[in-house]
Amino acid sequence: MKTRYIVYIALALVVGYLIFNKLHGGKDKNGQGGPTADAKAGGKKKGGPVPVNVMIVHDTSVTNSIDLTGSIDPNEKVSLISQTAGNITGIYFKEGGRVSKGQVLVKVYNQDLVASLAQNQYQITLAKQNEYRNRILLQKEAVSQQEYDTSLSSYNSLKAAGDVIKAQIAKTVIRAPFSGVIGLRSISPGGYLSQSTPIATLVNTDPMKVTFNVPERYEPLIKPGSKITFNIASSKKNFAATVYAIEPSIDPTSRTLTIRAKAPNPNGEITAGGFAKINLTLDQIPRTVMVPTECVIPNIKTNQVYLVHKGMAVAKNVETGLRTDTKLEVTNGLKTGDSLIISGLIQIRGKSPVKIIKVIK
Missing domain, CATH: 1.10.287.470 (Helix hairpin bin)
Structure with a gap:
């Protein structure tokens, strides 16, 4: 009988503890439930400003050029x-x-x-x-x-x-x-x-002729007098040449236009029959805005960038043009002096508060 009473008392204590913990265990020192209150408040703590790097927009000049390959021929060559x-x-x-x-x-x-x-x-x-x-x-x-x-x-x-x-x-x-x-x-x-x-072969090697092909879409940008630079395997120097002749028709197979330029060769450094790596300058834009490619976010209808205005990130629609390996031309939407956000873009949502870490001028 005595053992049975002890068991009953132990069970009563356990049940009482569970009931007490159910009613009072979820409250903080002030008597309010911590997890329940947090859940009612939104379930998470509000974050601080996004750290970003900023570039001050300014005008710059840019050269539009393409890389090509070509062959080197003597100015004149005849088998006597x-x-x-x-x-x-x-x-x-x-x-x-x-x-x-x-x-x-x-x-x-x-x-x-x-x-x-x-x-x-x-x-x-x-x-x-x-x-x-x-x-x-x-x-x-x-x-x-x-x-x-x-x-x-x-x-x-x-x-x-x-x-x-x-x-x-x-x-x-x-x-x-x-x-x-x-x-x-x-x-x-x-x-x-x-x-x-x-009898023998006679060649004239000064100047040299550089022959290459360009895609037909570049035809309006190339004319006699256009400048090219090129290099060859046998020299570390960069050589210059001037376009003097353009094939009047486009090759129907490759859809390319054949161009020929002359390169001075007074010291005989350029060898006939060689392979040329060519950089052709198409045009030069004296004044435009170039921004890092990664800071331009494409949308369905337009492109956007983020600017800093009164400590907030503000989206701005822009129009783009020329693209290089690392930069993109903005033809409309930015002006000199704008603070363009170039990092932390993944964390920015709407008018997010931002903290400027570094300014690039």
């Missing part, structure tokens, strides 16, 4: 061949050397032609004297018009024959058609030179 066949009597150039326009490079045997020309000159002298005599006699009516015309025709025919021989002799002398550097020769003195035998 002879217009007549014969034995080579002389070679007057050094392989890899510079030659001047009109310089004699190779001579082919022409003594037979020289002899024919000398004979022709004697005949011309005699025919000229005969024509002169008949002209005097015709004035005195001592010969007929037909006899004079025959002597005049003979004289003119001999002069024409002499011109033909002179042209044939000229073909036996190969001259440089332009100034430049001559390559390796494939002939030897005394060898037989035919009209199909290559």
